[in-house]
Amino acid sequence: MENSMESKRRPSLETLAVRAGQERSQFNEHSEALYLTSSFVFTSAAEAAARFSGEQEGNVYSRFTNPTVAVFQDRLAALEGAEACIATASGMSAILSLVMALCSSGDHIVASTGLFGATQQLLGTIMPRFGIQTSFVAQTDVAAWHAAMRPETKLFFLETPSNPLTEIADIAALVGIAHAQGVLVAVDNCFCTPILQRPLDLGADLVVHSATKFLDGQGRVLGGAVAGPRKLTDEVFKFLRTAGPTLSAFNAWVLLKGMETLQIRLEAQSSKALQLARWLEDHPRVARVYYPGLPSHPQFELAQRQQKGGGAIVSFEVKGARAEAWKIVDRCRLLSITANLGDTKTTLTHPSSTTHGRITPEQRAAAGITEGLLRIAVGLEAVVDLQDDLETGLSLI
Numbered sequence: 179m180e181n182s183m184e185s186k187r188r189p190s191l192e193t194l195a196v197r198a199g200q201e202r203s204q205f206n207e208h209s210e211a212l213y214l215t216s217s218f219v220f221t222s223a224a225e226a227a228a229r230f231s232g233e234q235e236g237n238v239y240s241r242f243t244n245p246t247v248a249v250f251q252d253r254l255a256a257l258e259g260a261e262a263c264i265a266t267a268s269g270m271s272a273i274l275s276l277v278m279a280l281c282s283s284g285d286h287i288v289a290s291t292g293l294f295g296a297t298q299q300l301l302g303t304i305m306p307r308f309g310i311q312t313s314f315v316a317q318t319d320v321a322a323w324h325a326a327m328r329p330e331t332k333l334f335f336l337e338t339p340s341n342p343l344t345e346i347a348d349i350a351a352l353v354g355i356a357h358a359q360g361v362l363v364a365v366d367n368c369f370c371t372p373i374l375q376r377p378l379d380l381g382a383d384l385v386v387h388s389a390t391k392f393l394d395g396q397g398r399v400l401g402g403a404v405a406g407p408r409k410l411t412d413e414v415f416k417f418l419r420t421a422g423p424t425l426s427a428f429n430a431w432v433l434l435k436g437m438e439t440l441q442i443r444l445e446a447q448s449s450k451a452l453q454l455a456r457w458l459e460d461h462p463r464v465a466r467v468y469y470p471g472l473p474s475h476p477q478f479e480l481a482q483r484q485q486k487g488g489g490a491i492v493s494f495e496v497k498g499a500r501a502e503a504w505k506i507v508d509r510c511r512l513l514s515i516t517a518n519l520g521d522t523k524t525t526l527t528h529p530s531s532t533t534h535g536r537i538t539p540e541q542r543a544a545a546g547i548t549e550g551l552l553r554i555a556v557g558l559e560a561v562v563d564l565q566d567d568l569e570t571g572l573s574l575i
Contacts, residue, residue: 199252260405269388271423272402283309292340337366346477353381391520447490506571519555
């Protein structure tokens, strides 16, 4: 971290989110520099050869080395307590890169039924074409994860809290089961970010991010990342260097600006989400609310131990089905009808017909996603205004 002091105390997360990773250029800029260049010039043929072979550190080509991207990688690694981080073009490309780098034909993955719809599609539909099979089990059933293991199991992949029901996986318990058999554990930490949860501290091997969400925080750019020990991230880097699911320098720069306010945003959004969840739980037209900060949440006690807050995602089931849920969506004028999350603007989506619309009805049922379920990603608006907007639709059912 630039301008580091002599103190041996590790800087706090809010400090790392603002300052970690920056190395000033000869111009001594205060804000991180944005290096928009496809390639880099060498002083000699020997230096070019050394850079390309990896014998000498330094930038080669922005498909796999760029100073702005490097700052983003170093900052996120510092926040997660990781040795290294590899940035990618999106959250899904981060998951793809991780699987393609660490798994081979014949390998087996155990994953949660509650994964994001696109992740389910990737692991359940696309990867089998390359000989990589996945068994999907209940997120919260530790015994089911153990029972699903095979001699060829290479990876546990979990997303906690899950999207959209905010189910909490017991990371430490699953790590114990996996590591006893030499299996890696990767955790999608998109919903919590390292501000609310640090999976590596609980024994996980790798952390995955859709930086598009809370790390940016304002719905501007796409990005992803894989963080963990260098011996594993080096394998991800080899895949990225060749296959090219690359984070652009511009997007990395925007993400760095977003990360500077990560702590204060997550704390404020978690507080507002808890207020909204309590209001929804008391609403006569709401059948059930899913939020880790509510005592009624099935994994409330685990969330209290594992997370520093409930997060910004609140899901709820209306008393009815798709028709009633769509009435609420269609009447909203303040909440944005979009599937993105992590924004300062609150968003509302109907998962069954959007984020999880491509998986089968059986898969949706296994994940607990009903036709009456709605997901809110709480932003920074006044909670009373969010309540008023939701009430216009709730009053019709």
